Amino acid sequence: MKIALYQMNVQAGKPETNRAKVQQWLKDVAERHQPDVAVLPEMWTTGYTLSEIAQLADEENGQTQQMLKSLAKEHKIDLVAGSIAVKTADGVVNRALTISGNGEVISEYDKIHLVPMLDEPRYLAAGKDKVRPYELQETTMGSFICYDLRFPEIARSLAVNGAKVIYVFGEWPEARRDHWDALLRARAIENQCFIVAAGAVGSHDGPNFSGHSTVISPWGNVLALASPDEEETLVATIDLSEVDEFREAVPVLKNRLPARY
Numbered sequence: 001m002k003i004a005l006y007q008m009n010v011q012a013g014k015p016e017t018n019r020a021k022v023q024q025w026l027k028d029v030a031e032r033h034q035p036d037v038a039v040l041p042e043m044w045t046t047g048y049t050l051s052e053i054a055q056l057a058d059e060e061n062g063q064t065q066q067m068l069k070s071l072a073k074e075h076k077i078d079l080v081a082g083s084i085a086v087k088t089a090d091g092v093v094n095r096a097l098t099i100s101g102n103g104e105v106i107s108e109y110d111k112i113h114l115v116p117m118l119d120e121p122r123y124l125a126a127g128k129d130k131v132r133p134y135e136l137q138e139t140t141m142g143s144f145i146c147y148d149l150r151f152p153e154i155a156r157s158l159a160v161n162g163a164k165v166i167y168v169f170g171e172w173p174e175a176r177r178d179h180w181d182a183l184l185r186a187r188a189i190e191n192q193c194f195i196v197a198a199g200a201v202g203s204h205d206g207p208n209f210s211g212h213s214t215v216i217s218p219w220g221n222v223l224a225l226a227s228p229d230e231e232e233t234l235v236a237t238i239d240l241s242e243v244d245e246f247r248e249a250v251p252v253l254k255n256r257l258p259a260r261y
């Protein structure tokens with residue numbers, strides 16, 4: 001499975017500009033690399049403009065989602081489309097979207113862990129649904145968002161429910177880049193799955209984002225790693241049979257004793 005990932009310099013507060021950037025990026029990667037799956041980062045339409053998020057967020061099934069559906073169909077690429085801010089009856093959510101190459105919405109996940117360090121609970125509503133895997137490329141996969149990475153139960157639940165590839169979307173701060181690197185690698189090794197993590201570069205209102213978008217194998221090998229501070233496209237081909245082989249050789253998921261912890 002060939003993956004192209006956009007480590008994006010999101011222009012904070014400029015959804016039109018960011019939509020145009022993604023449109024152009026997809027056209028370019030489709031022509032140059034013909035990936036099966038294209039991956040975007042967290043909150044890539046608005047950036048972290050939390051004080052303006054109520055105005056900048058998309059409507060449900062709004063302009064960004066419509067654009068992604070038509071781009072997926074046009075290029076015949078599955079879009080693991082990072083996350084965007086969406087207005088709902090409960091408030092604005094940070095919503096991860098997965099859209100198949102025929103333009104169908106395969107999965108929606110609203111970030112469940114809001115970040116107290118960024119005052120997110122003041123501006124965003126937490127997702128209420130359970131994290132669930134989905135089927136893409138005839139494979140079980142899952143997604144979660146940024147701060148969720150600190151809660152190992154999410155990745156474990158996705159893996160126990162069959163996920164072989166887990167996508168993580170971030171606008172992670174540079175000051176804690178070591179945590180991003182270490183936690184992503186740990187999630188891959190402990191769950192014996194591929195981790196595909198799309199981060200951002202640039203900054204908004206202070207801290208720089210950490211870059212270091214990456215693709216990590218179930219063995220914990222870093223197959224691709226983007227720079228800490230440049231906008232970049234990562235392309236990686238992953239062999240999904242590695243997941244089954246490693247899970248058979250070292251049967252961690254089978255050997256779990258959840259009743260004993």
Ligand SMILES: O=C(O)CCC(=O)C(=O)O
Nearest residue numbers: 115146147171172173176
């Ligand atoms: O957990 C962290 O250190 C950063 C989390 C974060 O920036 C986010 O979830 O947007």
